[in-house]
Amino acid sequence: MLIDGDRIVGVGRGVAAGVADAVDCAGRLLLPAFIDAHVHLDKVLIRDELREHDGTLAGAIGAIHERKRRYTVDDVRARATAVIDESVRLGTTRLRSHVDVDTIGGLTPLEGVMAAARDCAGIAEVRTIAFPQEGLLRDPGAYALMEAALEAGADVVGGMPHWELDEASQREHVRLCFDLAERFDRDLDMHVDETDDGGVRTLEMVADEALARGWIGRVCAGHVCSLAAADHEYAERVIGKCLRAGISIASNPVTNLVLQGRGDRGLVRRGTTRIGELRAAGVNVLFGQDCVKDGFYPFGRGSMLEVALISAHAAHLTTREDLDFALRAVTEAPAVAMRLDDYGLREGARADMQLLPAPSWPEALRLQPPPVKVWFAGRLVAESSVRSEVYRTTRPGATRPIDA
Ligand SMILES: [Zn+2]
Structure with missing residues (x-):
């Protein structure tokens, strides 16, 4: 070479x-350097400062509120920089980070991560996703902050429709995110159905919206846990729609293995989406680190090699072909999701x-x-x-x- x-x-x-x-x-x-296309650099390394909680997604979101109020740009910047450094040391040179955009932290998380991205510009490329962690309808004021975040240079529009309180609000949340994407000409990367409840189906809302607006190949859906608990008929239908809309799926087994199934006894659901079926259908599936020592997950060290190994356990990946798929999920697949045209050993x-x-x-x-x-x-x-x-x-x- x-x-x-x-x-x-x-x-x-x-x-x-x-x-x-x-x-x-x-x-x-x-190898080509790894890509971590789903990480939350604004939240990294705050674990020791948080109160303990019940281990669920809702518990974690609640536990972070108090700390989020105390974020400063320099605080976020220092923590994000430390994790970017570690990621680079462990072979990752491109990261796409969600940053909370809500009325608790305002634009401080975005400003902190963007500052860290500038500090680290000589060793890695870091992009940002404006992420309304607290909802758009549930958190009045968040939409205006999303607009401000995109004006301030956030690269991608995030979302979290399942966090809204009813189906009509979920649909409206999806519509608002696509409105922003169209207006600012940005890709979308949303947190979708990060719940055990198979009746929560915002993935189909996202896929329908992408198809209706022709936003093909420009959407990534993260987590998608509830798809595993949904009935097979729905799963097949929505996987078909994801394929047609060119939607990438960011599965994050490392965190969902510990967050999901907390209310189960006996057979405990582990929160991993239908990786095998998505893969068989030809949907672009990637793995993300998601969390590094934050309120959601006490582990993580910016190692996509570790993410690939844990994800291989969660998704029953053992044959040579399976392991090649795991490699693709931390290299080529995130490159496709991020629409990179200069990636690979070529x-x-x-x-x-x-x-x-x-x-x-x-x-x-x-x-x-x-x-x-x-x-x-x-x-x-x-x-x-x-x-x-x-x-x-x-x-x-x-x-x-x-x-x-
Ligand atoms: Zn996430």
Whole structure:
């Protein structure tokens, strides 16, 4: 692979012959850098400051209110920057972050994340989604703030229709989001049906609206948990509509595994959407980190390799083809959802790459090593090395250093 400036300009045997600053990748795995297309950088790392709650989505949203009132731009900026740094170290160079837009935090989350994006512009590309976490009708004033957020430079229109209190309000929420998308000529990335209740069906409202307005290939629906609990007839119908509307599905198993099914006994629902059926139908499915140590999820470290591994467990991904699908879900699939035209290990693409100390993707997934090198736009932006030693007691003195 030959890099010139920020681009890949050649791929193939011998293409880098004679280049002075060549990197020997033999025996290791060169991948395009990961993309995290569904993360909430405004909320990251606040977990220790929150009261405990019942573990549900509603419990988490409520627990964050008090902390959200105290957000400052610098506070959000510092936390977001820390997670962007970690994401880059672990091989992710593009992120698309939801930022709460509501009457509690105003535009502070957006301003903080946009400031972090500027701070990190040399190591990663961060885009923002204006996300009305508290609803649009439930939170009077949020719509005007959404307009202000888009005017201030938020890249994408978010939404959360299932959070409204009745079906008519959900439909209105969807309509309002598409109005904003049309007016500002933006893509949409909405939180859709993040609930166990199979009767909640805003995904179909979103798909119908996208089809009616011709917003094809410009919508991403996140979470979509209730689809798993819905009846098969509805599921087949709405999956067909998603396919026709070119809707991407951002499944976030890492968080939904702990958020959903909290009221269940015995067989506990785990909140993962119908990944197998969406995949079989040909819908673009991606995995997101969603949360890093916030009110929703106590774990997460900006590792899409970890996200792929946990998601593989949740979605029963075990064959070679399944594991390729898991790789696609943290690389090509989010690139499609974000409509990137310069992604991948191919001539002409931006040189966002990572070198993993594993001979294959299944081994990288199993062993979870940090990449030894990460490049963003052709520049080396992170390096890691891990040194471990095992001291065998059966053969005194025998040590085996392992350099990764
Ligand atoms: Zn989310």
